[in-house]
Structures are given as structure tokens and as C-alpha cells.
Amino acid sequence: NVVRRELTDKIVFGLEFLIAADILTTVMAPTQEELINLAVVVVIRTILGYFLAKEAAEFDLEG
Numbered sequence: 542n543v544v545r546r547e548l549t550d551k552i553v554f555g556l557e558f559l560i561a562a563d564i565l566t567t568v569m570a571p572t573q574e575e576l577i578n579l580a581v582v583v584v585i586r587t588i589l590g591y592f593l594a595k596e597a598a599e600f601d602l603e604g
Contacts, residue, residue, distance in 0.1 A: 549593050556593075560582075
């Protein structure tokens with residue numbers, strides 16, 4: 542369970558970096574299409590991060 546918890550933490554951390562990278566890339570040359578793509582990607586990654594963090598918290602309660 543410890544390995545699973547650490548992997549989940551690293552995945553969530555990586556998702557946050559990917560969101561930041563997408564935001565910085567879009568800021569350089571924002572078009573309407575890029576902004577829409579960014580919004581969709583951020584929402585998907587945020588949802589994934591939320592559920593991964595929730596799962597990690599459940600492991601903490603079990604362990």
C-alpha cells in the first residue's frame with residue numbers, strides 16, 4: 542500500500558506540472574482554439590487529480 546500511495550502522490554504532482562506547462566504554452570500564443578483546448582485539458586486533469594487524491598486519502602484511512 543505504501544508503494545501505491547507514493548505512486549498516486551507522484552502522479553498527482555505530475556498532473557499539476559502538466560497543467561502548469563499547458564497554461565504557460567497557451568499564454569505565449571493564445572488563440573481561441575488553444576484556450577478551449579487548455580480549458581478541456583485542465584478540467585480533465587483536475588478531475589483525475591481529485592479522484593487520485595481521494596483514493597490516496599482512503600488508503601491513509603485504511604492503513
